[in-house]
Structures are given as structure tokens and as C-alpha cells.
Amino acid sequence: MNGFDALYAKAQERIAVLSSLPSTKEESVEQMLEKRGIERRDFMKWAAAITAMLALPSQFTPLFAQAAKLADRLPLIWLHMAECTGCSESLIRSDAPTIDSLIFDYISLEYHETLMAAAGWQAEANLENAMKTYAGRYILLVEGGVPTAMNGQFLTLGAQAKTGLSLVQEAASNAAAIFSIGTCASFGGIQAAAPNPTGAKGVDKVVKQPVINVPGCPPSAENIVGTLMHFLLFGTLPALDLYSRPKWAYGNRIHDHCERRGHFDAGEFVESFGDDGAKDGWCLYKQGCKGPYTFNNCSTERFNQHTHWPIGAGHGCMGCSEPNFWDTMGPLEKPLQSHLIMGLNSTVDKIGTTLLTATVIGIGAHAVASLFMNSKEEKEEKES
Amino acid sequence: MDETQSGGIEHISFVYSIANRILHWIRAIVITGLVITGFYIASPFLSSGASSDELIYARWVSWHLVFGFILITAGLLRIYLFFFGPDSKSELNSLKDEFSLKSWIIQLKSYFFIGELLKKGMYGPLQFLSYTMIMFFVVLASITGLVLYIHVYHQGIGGMLYDSMRLVESWMGGLANVRLIHHITMWGFLIFIPIHIYMVIWSAIRFKHGGVDIMFTGYDYHLKKKENEEK
Ligand code: HEM
Numbered sequence: 001m002n003g004f005d006a007l008y009a010k011a012q013e014r015i016a017v018l019s020s021l022p023s024t025k026e027e028s029v030e031q032m033l034e035k036r037g038i039e040r041r042d043f044m045k046w047a048a049a050i051t052a053m054l055a056l057p058s059q060f061t062p063l064f065a066q067a068a069k070l071a072d073r074l075p076l077i078w079l080h081m082a083e084c085t086g087c088s089e090s091l092i093r094s095d096a097p098t099i100d101s102l103i104f105d106y107i108s109l110e111y112h113e114t115l116m117a118a119a120g121w122q123a124e125a126n127l128e129n130a131m132k133t134y135a136g137r138y139i140l141l142v143e144g145g146v147p148t149a150m151n152g153q154f155l156t157l158g159a160q161a162k163t164g165l166s167l168v169q170e171a172a173s174n175a176a177a178i179f180s181i182g183t184c185a186s187f188g189g190i191q192a193a194a195p196n197p198t199g200a201k202g203v204d205k206v207v208k209q210p211v212i213n214v215p216g217c218p219p220s221a222e223n224i225v226g227t228l229m230h231f232l233l234f235g236t237l238p239a240l241d242l243y244s245r246p247k248w249a250y251g252n253r254i255h256d257h258c259e260r261r262g263h264f265d266a267g268e269f270v271e272s273f274g275d276d277g278a279k280d281g282w283c284l285y286k287q288g289c290k291g292p293y294t295f296n297n298c299s300t301e302r303f304n305q306h307t308h309w310p311i312g313a314g315h316g317c318m319g320c321s322e323p324n325f326w327d328t329m330g331p332l333e334k335p336l337q338s339h340l341i342m343g344l345n346s347t348v349d350k351i352g353t354t355l356l357t358a359t360v361i362g363i364g365a366h367a368v369a370s371l372f373m374n375s376k377e378e379k380e381e382k383e384s
Numbered sequence: 385m386d387e388t389q390s391g392g393i394e395h396i397s398f399v400y401s402i403a404n405r406i407l408h409w410i411r412a413i414v415i416t417g418l419v420i421t422g423f424y425i426a427s428p429f430l431s432s433g434a435s436s437d438e439l440i441y442a443r444w445v446s447w448h449l450v451f452g453f454i455l456i457t458a459g460l461l462r463i464y465l466f467f468f469g470p471d472s473k474s475e476l477n478s479l480k481d482e483f484s485l486k487s488w489i490i491q492l493k494s495y496f497f498i499g500e501l502l503k504k505g506m507y508g509p510l511q512f513l514s515y516t517m518i519m520f521f522v523v524l525a526s527i528t529g530l531v532l533y534i535h536v537y538h539q540g541i542g543g544m545l546y547d548s549m550r551l552v553e554s555w556m557g558g559l560a561n562v563r564l565i566h567h568i569t570m571w572g573f574l575i576f577i578p579i580h581i582y583m584v585i586w587s588a589i590r591f592k593h594g595g596v597d598i599m600f601t602g603y604d605y606h607l608k609k610k611e612n613e614e615k
């Protein structure tokens with residue numbers, strides 16, 4: 001069997017397994033979408049877009065449509081750690097409900113602190129119940145970094161004041177798959193920026209199970225849903241890079257597909273925000289754009305229903321999907337020459353210039369001393 | 385060599401083989417080119433302005449890469465010759481000085497005008513350390529340069545090295561750090577070069593032996609002391 005057939009068979013098998021599981025909803029996806037005014041045609045277009053985004057051949061489109069219809073068979077638990085809820089916002093805020101967000105609603109979302117109605121003891125009971133009922137079957141999505149200092153006491157949740165650390169570890173132990181949604185869950189994010197008093201870490205650093213990272217501040221709705229859809233259809237982890245990011249989304253740099261790249265190669269740079277170059281859409285490299293050092297698909301997928309993204313709006317990329325970007329990329333609107341070396345509080349170029357000056361002065365002093373020493377020695381030689 | 389010259393010179397010795405001499409000057413030219421083009425890449429001060437079809441920045445990058453690959457080749461050859469080349473025995477002898485406190489003191493004292501510079505191999509201990517450091521910078525610049533390169537060109541060498549260089553990238557903590565380290569190596573060269581040139585000239589005058597010309601002819605020699613001449 002060639003690779004294509006094998007993958008296709010795998011997806012079909014997976015759909016058969018999913019269909020055999022009990023449904024958790026009263027209405028089907030079709031009914032739900034129809035009620036909200038979304039036609040089948042749009043739904044198929046959406047399935048085709050997901051297929052293309054995941055870099056799969058178009059023959060997979062009907063399979064994705066089928067899998068999406070079975071989305072309610074996948075129980076989901078979404079935990080909030082040290083974070084700002086921006087990632088959830090990225091997914092659910094749109095001018096009109098998108099198919100992405102509707103499918104997400106339709107998925108059997110067992111626990112999500114921002115979206116659920118329950119509170120207090122009841123909420124906690126829901127979580128425990130979900131973890132027990134769907135043990136080994138649920139997908140765990142974590143948003144936010146996990147504080148580990150003082151045994152995790154920097155973050156406690158709920159009526160029983162469990163630490164975030166223990167909660168994540170407990171939920172991870174019975175999860176079918178774990179996704180870190182956003183840079184904080186993936187790499188620690190701003191909580192983990194130096195000096196990191198709370199000892200915040202990415203989820204993969206505190207659990208033993210394999211974790212898929214979907215970083216970004218926030219990641220686009222497409223990257224979140226695409227990762228989910230991939231797991232839905234195949235039941236396995238996608239191809240990952242060395243930071244456990246799915247290659248289909250994080251395989252290329254922002255810079256590789258940036259609409260301003262032509263101006264970069266031509267040496268046409270915005271010299272200050274609002275100048276003529278800025279009006280003409282020139283490259284933002286000299287305004288500190290981190291696109292050449294950042295892996296993500298923003299330049300092709302964009303945000304807000306694919307309409308726009310930071311560089312399109314005239315602000316450089318700030319490298320938000322890279323590990324420790326707060327420490328390695330800053331200042332965000334200045335190029336590398338302004339990057340402060342940790343602990344020295346100075347830039348490389350300043351330190352370099354200082355050292356070079358010291359070198360030149362040292363050479364000068366040594367040369368002058370040599371002149372004196374030579375004449376002194378010559379004198380001594382003559383005298384002897 | 386005519387009479388007057390040979391009269392003032394004693395124990396001529398062969399130091400650098402032709403391969404090492406050529407490689408030295410290749411490195412000198414190429415590193416100069418890399419520092420200049422690298423500086424432009426870091427802060428592009430020229431813009432075409434006239435038309436977006438003139439790829440000024442891309443042209444600087446491509447020269448940087450041409451120099452870069454010459455440096456990598458020259459660096460690899462030089463490392464091979466250090467261990468297996470015609471000069472390698474006397475080069476390796478310097479290791480004996482490197483680990484001897486006495487040799488360190490002799491060299492440091494000689495730089496402060498106390499005593500002669502005596503050594504077992506061809507380099508003094510401080511000299512050997514600084515040359516090793518600069519080779520380390522060449523290797524570091526080459527490796528970080530390659531990591532940056534594979535993201536610009538995905539085929540050929542870029543494709544072959546892609547996976548291994550991405551591994552290096554993750555060891556260094558992401559592409560932003562790779563770039564910073566690459567940038568720091570530039571300062572390594574900028575500081576080494578003036579010291580290097582000065583020390584060559586200074587020790588030629590101070591210890592009355594061959595200077596820059598050694599790297600052209602391959603021969604070192606010592607001028608006879610004045611008393612000998614008078615005899
Ligand atoms: C003496 C050795 C070298 C020096 C001093 C040097 C210097 C530099 C500097 C200062 C930069 C700009 C970094 C920044 O963004 O601030 C740069 C970029 C770069 N260097 Fe080098 N470099 C050297 C060797 C190499 C080598 C051996 C290669 C590999 C072929 C290489 C490939 C690159 C690449 C691909 C870039 C990035 C270009 C881009 O962003 O499009 N460099 N180099």
C-alpha cells in the first residue's frame with residue numbers, strides 16, 4: 001500500500017470507530033449548522049479549506065466533513081492556567097459565528113471555565129466527573145503556563161484550592177491527547193520571562209505524556225481547530241518539529257510568505273512608523289520585525305476570518321510563537337542592535353564597541369611603552 | 385639573498401607550508417568581506433528607493449553567503465591540516481606550552497618587556513589560545529551561519545543540512561538566539577584582528593624576527609644581535 005492509501009484507510013478506520021461511539025448531542029451537526037444559517041455548500045468549503053491547510057490531498061475533504069459530523073464523540077477538557085484567556089478569545093470571537101467556532105461549540109466540551117455555566121463546587125464536580133467518565137478518551141487542552149515554584153502554590157484554582165500544577169498532572173494522566181494552546185502553555189509565555197518568580201513552565205515540562213504545542217499569542221483559530229481536526233480524523237499526532245509544533249502550521253517562517261518580502265530583498269525599509277515607506281507597505285525589518293526568526297503561518301492564514309494580520313496592518317511581527325520570545329526577541333519594535341544582553345543590561349554592539357575601544361587603547365599604551373623600553377635597552381646595551 | 389642580508393640573519397626556519405599560507409590569506413579576505421556584508425545585513429543603511437526590482441539587500445546577502453561558504457571550506461581544510469598537515473607536528477608541540485604554567489609566565493613577561501620569548505612549538509601559549517579561540521569563532525560563525533542559511537535556501541546543501549541544523553537551532557534556544565550568537569561572533573573577529581596585526585608587527589620588532597612576511601614566504605628568521613655584527 002502506498003502512503004496515500006495507508007493514510008486514507010487509517011482515516012476511514014478512525015471514522016468507523018468514532019461512529020460506533022455514543023453521540024452526546026441531540027441534534028446532528030447538519031441540523032445545528034442549518035439552524036444557524038450555514039449551508040451545506042459552505043460547510044463543504046470549510047472542510048476543503050481545512051484539508052488544504054493541513055497539506056492533505058483534496059480527496060480527504062469528504063472524510064473531514066464526515067469527521068466533523070462526528071465531532072461530538074470527542075470529549076474535550078479545557079483547563080486555564082496562568083494566562084489571559086486571549087487564546088479562547090481568538091477562537092470564539094468573530095464578527096459572526098464561524099464554522100470553526102460552531103464546530104468547536106458542537107464538540108463535546110465537558111469543561112471550559114470561560115464558557116461553562118457552572119461555578120464553584122458544581123464546576124469542580126463537573127471536571128472530576130468528566131475525567132472519570134471519559135478516562136483515556138478525552139482530549140486535554142491547556143491554556144496558560146504552569147507555575148511550579150513553591151510546589152505550584154502561585155496558582156490555585158477552585159473551591160478546594162488545588163494547584164494548577166497538580167490539576168494539569170492529574171488531567172494529563174488519563175488524556176488521549178494533550179494540546180498546549182498558546183505560547184504560555186507551550187513555553188511558559190510572559191509568566192516565564194526573566195526573572196520568572198513563579199517558576200512558570202510549559203505543560204510539556206511538567207507532565208510525562210507527549211504534548212502538542214500550538215503556540216502563538218494568541219494562535220489563530222485555524223491553528224487550534226486544525227490541530228483538533230487532525231486528531232479527530234487520524235487519532236494520532238501530526239508531524240511535529242523539534243518544539244513539538246505541528247509542521248503544517250509552524251513549518252515555515254513568517255518571513256517566507258510575507259507580502260512585504262519583495263521590499264525586504266530590494267532593501268526598501270520603513271525608517272519610522274508613518275513615513276512614506278510605511279504608507280507604501282515597505283518591509284518592517286528596521287522597525288524590529290521578527291518575521292525572519294519566527295515560525296508560524298500567519299502570513300498565509302491570517303486572523304479574523306483570514307482578513308488581516310499584524311504585518312498587514314503595518315506593525316512588525318513580534319515573534320510570539322517562538323520559545324521564550326519575551327527574553328530573546330525584545331525590544332519588540334527595535335531590531336537586534338537594541339536587544340539587551342541579560343544581566344549586562346547593554347546591547348551587543350555597545351559591549352563590542354567598548355571592548356574594541358579598550359583593545360585599541362591597550363594596543364596604543366603597549367606601543368608607547370615599547371618605544372620607551374627599546375630606547376632604554378639600547379642605552380643599556382651601549383653602556384655595557 | 386645577497387651578502388649584506390645573509391650576514392645579518394641567522395637560523396632561518398620554515399614555519400608555514402604553502403597550503404596554510406594561502407588558507408590564511410583566504411580567511412583574511414573572506415572574513416573582512418563577511419564582517420562588512422554582515423554589518424549591512426544587520427542594519428541595512430543603503431536603500432535602492434528607485435525600484436523594487438533592484439534587489440539590493442538580497443545581493444548583499446548573496447555575497448555574504450559566497451564568502452560564508454568559502455570560509456567554511458577554508459576552515460575545514462585548516463582544521464584538517466592542523467592535525468594531519470605538514471606543519472602539524474610543530475603546531476601540536478605548542479600544546480606542551482599551553483599546559484605549562486612556566487611557559488605562560490615566560491610569554492606574559494616577555495610581553496611586558498622582561499626576557500625573551502622561548503617556546504617549544506611554533507606558538508606561545510597565549511598566542512596559541514587566542515588562535516584557538518578565533519578558530520572557535522570561525523566554527524561558531526559557520527554553524528550559526530548555516531542555521532540561518534537553511535531557512536533562506538531549502539534545496540541543495542540547505543535541504544541536506546536542514547534537519548541537523550534545526551537540531552542545532554533548538555539547542556541554541558530558537559532562531560533569535562542563533563542570530564544573536566552569529567552577531568556576537570562578528571565582534572569576536574573585530575576585536576581579534578587589530579590585536580593580531582599589532583602583535584605580529586610588535587613581536588617582529590621586539591624579538592627581531594620575521595613579521596608579516598612569514599605568511600608570504602613561509603620562512604621565519606632571526607636578526608643577529610648587534611655584538612655579533614661588530615665581531
Ligand atoms: C566571519 C564570519 C561571519 C561573520 C562576521 C558574519 C556576520 C554576520 C552578521 C553580522 C549577520 C547579521 C546578523 C543580524 O541579523 O544581526 C549575518 C547574517 C547572516 N549570515 Fe553571517 N557571518 C559570518 C559567517 C557566515 C557563514 C559562514 C555563513 C554561512 C553560509 C553565514 C550566513 C549568514 C546568513 C544566512 C545570515 C542571515 C541573512 C538573512 O537574514 O537573510 N554567515 N552574518
Ligand code: SF4
Pocket residue numbers: 254255256258259260261262264282283284285289290291292311316317
Ligand atoms: S515585514 Fe518582517 S516578515 Fe515581512 S519581509 Fe519584512 S522582515 Fe520579513
